[in-house]
Amino acid sequence: MENRVVFRSAWLPYALVAPQIAITLIFFFWPAAQAVWYSFQLQDAFGLKSQFVGLQNFVTLFSDPHYLNSFRVTAVFSVSVAVLALAASLLLALMADRVVRGAMGYKTLLIWPYAVAPAVAGVLYAFLFAPSIGIVTYALKGWFGIEWNWLLDGEQAMLLVVMAAVWNHVSYNFVFFLAGLQAIPRSLIEAAAIDGAGPARRFWTVVFPLLSPTTFFLLVINVVYAFFGTFGLIDATTQGGPGQDTQILVYKVYHDGVKAADLGGSSAQSVILMLIVIALTVVQFRFIERRVQY
Amino acid sequence: MKLNGLAAALAAAILCAPQAHAQIEIQWWHSMGGQLGEALNELANKFNGEQKDYKIVTSYKGSYPESMTAAIAAFRAGQAPHMLQVFEVGTATMMAAKGAVKPVYQLMKEQGEPFDPKAYLATVTGYYSDAQGNMLSLPFNSSTALFYIDRNKFKQAGLPPVPPKTWKELLAVAEKLKAAGQSCVYTTGWPSWVHVENFSAWHNLPIGTKQNGMAGLDTQFTINSPAHVKHIEMLADMAKRGLFTYAGRTNQADSRFAAGECAMATISAGALGNVIKTGKTDWQISVLPYHDDVKGAPQNSIIGGASLWVMSGRKPEEYKGVARFMSFLSRPEVQMDWHVKTGYVPITQAAFDLTKKSGFYDKNPGRDMAVRQLTNKAPTENSKGLRFGNFVQGRTVIEEELESAFAGRKTAKAALDDAVKRGNEILRQFEAANK
Numbered sequence: 001m002e003n004r005v006v007f008r009s010a011w012l013p014y015a016l017v018a019p020q021i022a023i024t025l026i027f028f029f030w031p032a033a034q035a036v037w038y039s040f041q042l043q044d045a046f047g048l049k050s051q052f053v054g055l056q057n058f059v060t061l062f063s064d065p066h067y068l069n070s071f072r073v074t075a076v077f078s079v080s081v082a083v084l085a086l087a088a089s090l091l092l093a094l095m096a097d098r099v100v101r102g103a104m105g106y107k108t109l110l111i112w113p114y115a116v117a118p119a120v121a122g123v124l125y126a127f128l129f130a131p132s133i134g135i136v137t138y139a140l141k142g143w144f145g146i147e148w149n150w151l152l153d154g155e156q157a158m159l160l161v162v163m164a165a166v167w168n169h170v171s172y173n174f175v176f177f178l179a180g181l182q183a184i185p186r187s188l189i190e191a192a193a194i195d196g197a198g199p200a201r202r203f204w205t206v207v208f209p210l211l212s213p214t215t216f217f218l219l220v221i222n223v224v225y226a227f228f229g230t231f232g233l234i235d236a237t238t239q240g241g242p243g244q245d246t247q248i249l250v251y252k253v254y255h256d257g258v259k260a261a262d263l264g265g266s267s268a269q270s271v272i273l274m275l276i277v278i279a280l281t282v283v284q285f286r287f288i289e290r291r292v293q294y
Numbered sequence: 295m296k297l298n299g300l301a302a303a304l305a306a307a308i309l310c311a312p313q314a315h316a317q318i319e320i321q322w323w324h325s326m327g328g329q330l331g332e333a334l335n336e337l338a339n340k341f342n343g344e345q346k347d348y349k350i351v352t353s354y355k356g357s358y359p360e361s362m363t364a365a366i367a368a369f370r371a372g373q374a375p376h377m378l379q380v381f382e383v384g385t386a387t388m389m390a391a392k393g394a395v396k397p398v399y400q401l402m403k404e405q406g407e408p409f410d411p412k413a414y415l416a417t418v419t420g421y422y423s424d425a426q427g428n429m430l431s432l433p434f435n436s437s438t439a440l441f442y443i444d445r446n447k448f449k450q451a452g453l454p455p456v457p458p459k460t461w462k463e464l465l466a467v468a469e470k471l472k473a474a475g476q477s478c479v480y481t482t483g484w485p486s487w488v489h490v491e492n493f494s495a496w497h498n499l500p501i502g503t504k505q506n507g508m509a510g511l512d513t514q515f516t517i518n519s520p521a522h523v524k525h526i527e528m529l530a531d532m533a534k535r536g537l538f539t540y541a542g543r544t545n546q547a548d549s550r551f552a553a554g555e556c557a558m559a560t561i562s563a564g565a566l567g568n569v570i571k572t573g574k575t576d577w578q579i580s581v582l583p584y585h586d587d588v589k590g591a592p593q594n595s596i597i598g599g600a601s602l603w604v605m606s607g608r609k610p611e612e613y614k615g616v617a618r619f620m621s622f623l624s625r626p627e628v629q630m631d632w633h634v635k636t637g638y639v640p641i642t643q644a645a646f647d648l649t650k651k652s653g654f655y656d657k658n659p660g661r662d663m664a665v666r667q668l669t670n671k672a673p674t675e676n677s678k679g680l681r682f683g684n685f686v687q688g689r690t691v692i693e694e695e696l697e698s699a700f701a702g703r704k705t706a707k708a709a710l711d712d713a714v715k716r717g718n719e720i721l722r723q724f725e726a727a728n729k
Contacts, residue, residue, distance in 0.1 A: 044727045045387050046394040047370050051727075060723070066716070132478070132539075132555060152533075152540050152701040241543065242697040259359045260687035261366065261387060262723070 032274060038267035045261035057268035066244055067252070067269075074248040077162060078226035085166045085222055086215065089173030094203070096174070097181045107178065114171035118229060122236030125164040150238065154245030157238045161246050164237065165230045173218050180214035181207070220284050227277060249273050320350050320615045321375035323365055325358045325600070326435070329567065333635045341622050348615035358384070358600065359686060365605070369394055374605040376616050379434060381600045382421060383685040386507065388603050389430055390683060390728040396604040396613070397430040398620065404610075405617035413624070413642050417594055417668040420678030422601050425509050431601040432620050435638040437564040438595045438664050439488045441583060445576040447476055447557035457558075457580035461528065464558070464583050468537040471557050478539040478556035480532065483547035485540075486692040487598055488560045488582075490517050493525055495677035496582055498593040502721075506680040511725040513682065515717040517692070518710035521588055526699050526706035533700045540700050543693045551575065562598060563664035566637045579660040581667045593677045594670040599638060630654075639664050682717075683724025691716045 007013045039057055043050040061067045096106050116124070128136045131149040140146040150157035184207060192202045208215075231250050234240060240247035240255065247255075250273060257266025326334045331354055338350040355361030358381035365378045380388055388395055402409035411419055411429050418433045445455035448467075451474035458464040468479045482488050494501045500516045507513035532538035539556065541547035551559040554574035560582060569577050584591040602623075604616055622628060629645030632638060634654060640646045646665055649655065655662045671677075682688050692713045699709035 042723075042727045044390060045366055046391040048391060048393050049728065060719075064719075131541075132550060133553075149540070151542050152697060154701070154703075239543070241694065242701060243694045243703070255690070256687065258363055260684055260690070261363070262684065262687065264727075265723070 035267045035270045035274070038263050039271045040264075041267075042264050045263075047263075053264070057264045058272075061265065061268055061272070069244060070247050070249050070252050073158075073244070073246065074227070076158065077165075077230075077246070077248050078223055080158075080162045081165045081169070081226040081230070082219060082222040084162065085169045085173055086218060088166060089170045089218075090177050090211075090215075092170065093174050093177035093181055096178060110174050111171045113167055114169075114175075116168060117232065118165070118168055119232030119236045121164050121168040122161075122233035125160060125167075125233075126237045129160055150242070152242050154242055157242055157246050161230070161234055161237055164233055165226065168233065169222065169225055169229075173222065176214050176218055177211070180211045184210050216284075216288060219288070220281065223280060223284075224277065227273070249276075317349050318347060318612055318615050320348055320377065320612065320619065322350055322352045322377040322379075322602075323355045323361050323375045324352060324379040325355060325361045325381070326379070327354065330435075330636055333632065337623065337628065337632065340628070341619055344622075345618075348618065350619055362387075369605065372607075374607065376605060376608055376612060377619075378603045378605060379600045380431070380603050382598055383689055385422060385431070385601070386681045386683045386685060386724075389424070389681070390511075390724075394606055395430070396606045397424075397428060398432050398602075398604060399428045399430070401604055401613055401617055402620065405614050407617040407621050409621070413644060415639070415641060415643060415646070415665070415669060417673050417678065418597055418639070418641050420508075420673055421597055421680075431603045432623065433597075433601045433641045434599070434623070435564075435632075435636065436597040436599040436641055437562045437638055438597050438668050439484070439492045439560055439582060440563045440566075440663055440667065441580045442551055442559045442561060442565075442569065443578050443580070444551070444554065444557050445578055446554075447471060450474065451476065451557075455576075455578070457578060458583060459580075460586045461525075461583045462586065465528075465532070465537070468532065468558070472535075472537055476557050477536075478550065479537045480558040480560075481539045481541045481547045481550055481556045482559060483541065483545045483561040483565070484598070485543060485696050486689045489525065489529065489696070490522070490692055491680060492582065492595045494522070495594065495596040496584055496592050497521060497588045498590040498674055498676050499588070500676045501680050502682060505675040506678075507682045507721075508675075508679065511683060511721075511728060513721060515682075515688075515714045515721070517717075518707070518714045521585070523707045523710055525585065526696065526710060530699045530702065530706055534702060538700075540697070543690075551577075563639065564599070564637050566661075579663050581663060581670070592670060594673055595667045596677060596679050597639070597668065637661075639668065682721060683728065684720050687720050688717045691720065 040052055040054060041050045042053045042056070092110055096103065096110060099106055113121070128134050129148065129150065131137060131151050134148075137148045140148045148156060150160050188206055188210075189202055192206050197205065227248075228250055230248070231254060234246060234248065234251045235254070238246045240251050249269065253266050253269045253273060256262045256269065322338065324331075324334055335352055338352050342349050353375070355364045361378065362380055362384050365374055368374045374394075399409065399411065411423070411427070414429075414433060418436050419429055422431045422433055423429050441457055443455070443457045448455040448471075451471045453467060453470055458467050464480070471479045491501060494517065499519060499521055500506060502513045502515045504510045504513040529538055533540060539550075541550055545562065545565065547556075547559050548561050548565040548568055550556050551561060552565070552569045552572040552574065566579065569575060581592065582595060602620070604613070624642060626642060626644040626648045629640045629642055630649045630652070633640040633645065633649060640649060646662075650662070695704070695709040695713035695716075698704040699706045704712070
């Protein structure tokens with residue numbers, strides 16, 4: 001059953017968790033509380049005049065069709081990034097797990113992209129796919145006759161940021177999937193093989209269910225990454241354009257708050273964003289985790 | 295809080311050190327990177343070398359929005375710099391921040407520095423003056439949108455290498471260039487600045503009510519007039535026919551033209567240095583094209599660039615130094631030097647005359663084009679500038695809607711109607727926050 005360590009001392013356990021609690025309080029709860037406070041206010045850029053406006057910032061937001069559209073954009077973006085990043089990395093991990101010769105080399109190379117900061121990944125992709133001078137753009141036009149201009153084509157812009165985000169995050173998932181795969185007892189797979197199950201059958205009935213804790217963990221991480229971690233990447237490539245076709249929620253928070261100095265509106269958006277992520281995490285833990293077999 | 299204390303102690307230590315020389319340091323935050331940053335530092339060094347009482351300390355704080363954000367944060371923490379370079383679209387935000395800024399006319403009066411607003415070019419000062427004509431900030435780097443052509447491309451297409459004057463002529467030339475196999479015929483930088491803001495001024499059309507927002511916060515955008523719609527419609531149609539290549543919301547078009555990719559471009563006067571340095575074009579600059587069926591066109595264009603704002607809450611003796619530096623910056627020879635080095639416009643008539651007399655324009659034809667365009671006619675209510683609250687956000691809205699029109703997802707009329715509607719919401723919000 002459960003193996004618990006019990007502290008004899010009354011204060012030691014509290015002292016041990018105190019640093020963690022302090023960090024959480026200072027770097028999460030304090031700013032979060034401030035965001036909530038600002039979201040009820042209308043303030044000029046310099047903070048000289050502020051007035052309490054109640055829920056007006058929220059009313060303004062929800063009556064703005066462009067803000068509602070930002071939800072749709074965020075949903076498309078996050079689902080695409082999470083699904084593609086998980087699928088691609090699982091495939092790569094399965095392959096890497098089977099390789100015998102030069103396995104170390106493959107693994108190292110597959111982990112590398114994670115060392116690239118999202119903003120740098122964005123710059124790289126922006127160069128490769130630059131509408132006039134990008135190498136890939138040139139190839140697309142030359143070989144396939146595809147006109148590639150994400151400055152005006154919203155779907156191409158979305159494709160670009162999804163690709164860059166997936167590429168950037170695959171390595172992270174890969175490491176976890178690989179570790180998950182190596183933790184699966186070989187005897188189970190061998191037993192299944194002896195029973196006559198082919199590789200596909202073995203994967204779906206043995207490997208995938210046993211990987212489910214890893215997959216679940218990565219799903220949470222990937223959604224959070226798509227929601228928050230991709231901000232630098234968007235800023236370095238499309239900056240939310242064309243129109244607002246790649247303006248995900250977190251980017252709009254940044255633009256309105258930092259660039260446009262609209263603190264109230266921006267804070268209201270962060271509060272909504274906070275609620276969404278809390279809700280998503282709760283849903284994931286309550287409903288999806290039940291189906292996970294540890 | 296502890297960190298703040300540490301930072302304050304550090305700052306105190308740094309500030310105390312030079313006091314041995316009894317020299318007063320003046321902090322100047324700016325956004326001039328690269329070659330422009332070097333030219334700016336030369337200005338500060340020259341001033342520092344001329345006298346011993348004050349020392350201008352320059353700090354590069356990133357792009358325009360970044361340094362403005364940094365200054366706002368510093369102000370909120372009670373540590374604002376003395377001087378801050380703010381781009382033109384941030385003007386209304388700074389003006390509304392009474393208590394955070396010290397108006398330049400007031401500073402000069404208090405410090406007894408000679409200061410004549412009439413010495414500056416009207417189109418430049420108009421942008422930075424209040425409704426009573428008081429200059430609130432000191433214009434520093436001012437540019438305007440100009441029309442560039444690459445004569446090589448014209449010759450290759452068998453066209454006479456002269457810049458078309460009207461949009462009708464430009465369209466005819468564009469078709470011929472396209473037929474001759476030119477892939478990027480025409481492009482533009484800063485779509486809102488060129489095709490909405492400067493377009494309006496150049497055709498003497500209002501951008502917003504209340505003298506483009508200069509006479510009050512209760513202004514509304516008027517950029518969906520038939521003339522505006524017609525112009526954006528024409529551009530969208532050109533985009534569809536491959537005559538207009540969209541390059542992006544900021545200065546991406548500069549390098550495309552400089553690299554010899556495009557035959558024609560409407561980009562900033564400040565891009566010229568880049569075009570010359572790249573050396574891949576047989577460039578010629580001219581005034582912006584206009585529609586000859588709009589009465590009164592061409593009027594005069596409006597500026598872009600930035601001005602210097604003085605932040606409040608400093609000691610009088612420090613302000614003395616700021617005032618003296620501002621007098622220094624306005625000197626004709628200093629202005630001429632800056633103008634020649636950077637391509638920005640000289641901000642005083644005296645500096646323009648001095649540059650003319652020096653023979654610079656004879657040796658460098660076209661370099662006076664920006665001033666000539668800005669002073670083409672005496673500015674009207676529609677062409678002396680604009681002042682819209684939170685225009686950083688407002689410009690983004692306009693650019694988003696223009697992109698929709700250029701991509702053919704919306705008609706020009708629908709896009710501009712939406713730009714007005716969304717822009718007005720931002721203006722109302724700003725009005726409410728600054729009552």
